[in-house]
Amino acid sequence: MRAMRVRTLGARMVAEDLPDPVPGPGEVRIQVRACGVNFADTLMIDGRYQERQAPPFTPGMEVCGTVAALGPGAEPALLGRRVAAMPGAGGFAEAVCLPAAACVPVPEGMTDAQAAGFIIAYATSLIALQRAALAPGETLLVLGAAGGVGLTAVEVGRQMGATVIACARGAGKLAVARRAGAHHLIDSDGADLRAEVKALGGADVVYDPVGGALFDQALRATRPGARLLPLGFASGTVPQIPANILLVKNLSVIGFYLGGHARLHPEALPRALQTLFDWFDQGCIAPHVSHEVPLDRANDALELLRSRAATGKVVVTI
Structure with missing residues (x-):
C-alpha cells in the first residue's frame, strides 16, 4: 500500500510503499477512501502533540473507507461495509487496521469526504x-x-x-x-x-x-x-x-x-455520534469540506491548515 510517512520530526512527509497491514484479533482492515486533516496532525508531525509518535510513522487521525479484511473474532457482517473511524494515526495511507468496535456505519447520504472529517x-x-x-x-x-x-x-x-x-x-x-x-x-x-x-x-x-x-x-x-x-x-x-x-x-x-475523554468515558463517543448522524439525516447539520487533496499531496493539505487558508474541513482522498 501507499502511505505518507514522517521520517524526521518537523520535516515534510514522504511517500512510501509498505506491506498491507494485517488485522489482529478483533480488528479490521479498512481500505481508506478519505482521511480528515486536523491541526493536531501538524503538531504530531512537529513532535509537539500531547500523544507523541516516534518516527517513522503515518499521520492521519480519522478515516472513512470500506472494511476489506477481518481479523480473528471480528464480526463477519462488517466485511464490505462503509464505515468511519478514528485510528488516531495511520490514516494517510491506502489501508489502516483498527479495532472493529471503533468503526461506525456511515449514513448513506454522507459522502466519503464528509464522513472522513466528521468524527473529531x-x-x-x-x-x-x-x-x-x-x-x-x-x-x-x-x-x-x-x-x-x-x-x-x-x-x-x-x-x-x-x-x-x-x-x-x-x-x-x-x-x-x-x-x-x-x-x-x-x-x-x-x-x-x-x-x-x-x-x-x-x-x-x-x-x-x-x-x-x-x-x-x-x-x-x-x-x-x-x-x-x-x-x-x-x-x-x-x-x-x-x-x-x-x-x-x-x-x-x-x-x-x-x-482522552473517550478513554475515560467510552460510551460518550458512540452516543454523541448517534445524535450527530440523526441530525445529519434530518438536515440539521451540513458538514462543510473546503478542500479535497489527493494522498500524494498530503503535505499541501497540511499547509492549508497552517496558513489558515481553509474553511471547515480539509480532506485527503485516496
Whole structure:
C-alpha cells in the first residue's frame, strides 16, 4: 500500500510503499477512501502533540473507507461495509487496521469526504458543549468559527438552542459561519472582540480552539457564571488564565480533549455520534469540506491548515 510517512520530526512527509497491514484479533482492515486533516496532525508531525509518535510513522487521525479484511473474532457482517473511524494515526495511507468496535456505519447520504472529517470535529463540539451545559437561550461565542472544529460548534450550538456569535478572520470566512447558522459575526482582524461581545450582552460559553490574545479578550467579555472551553491553540500561544477574574466572575474553565475523554468515558463517543448522524439525516447539520487533496499531496493539505487558508474541513482522498 501507499502511505505518507514522517521520517524526521518537523520535516515534510514522504511517500512510501509498505506491506498491507494485517488485522489482529478483533480488528479490521479498512481500505481508506478519505482521511480528515486536523491541526493536531501538524503538531504530531512537529513532535509537539500531547500523544507523541516516534518516527517513522503515518499521520492521519480519522478515516472513512470500506472494511476489506477481518481479523480473528471480528464480526463477519462488517466485511464490505462503509464505515468511519478514528485510528488516531495511520490514516494517510491506502489501508489502516483498527479495532472493529471503533468503526461506525456511515449514513448513506454522507459522502466519503464528509464522513472522513466528521468524527473529531463534530463529536468535539457536541460533547464539549454538553460538558459546558450550554442551555437554550444562552449566548455561545465561537472563536476560529470558520475552521474545522469552530464551524461545527456554530452548527451544534445553534441546534442546542443558543444564540451564536461567530468570530473569524475576514468577510469570506464570516460568510461561511453565517451560512452555518451564526446569529452575529465579528471579524477578528482589527475588531475589539471584548467590546463587541459585551455590546451583544456578553457570552455564557466561550468555545476556543485558537488561544492567544483572542482568548484573553473573550475571557473579559463573559457574563458572570460563564464557562470557557479551551480546546486548542492554533494561534501558537497557550493563554495563561488570571485566577482573580475566575474568582470575581464565578467562571469555570473546562478542558476538553476528545481522545482522552473517550478513554475515560467510552460510551460518550458512540452516543454523541448517534445524535450527530440523526441530525445529519434530518438536515440539521451540513458538514462543510473546503478542500479535497489527493494522498500524494498530503503535505499541501497540511499547509492549508497552517496558513489558515481553509474553511471547515480539509480532506485527503485516496
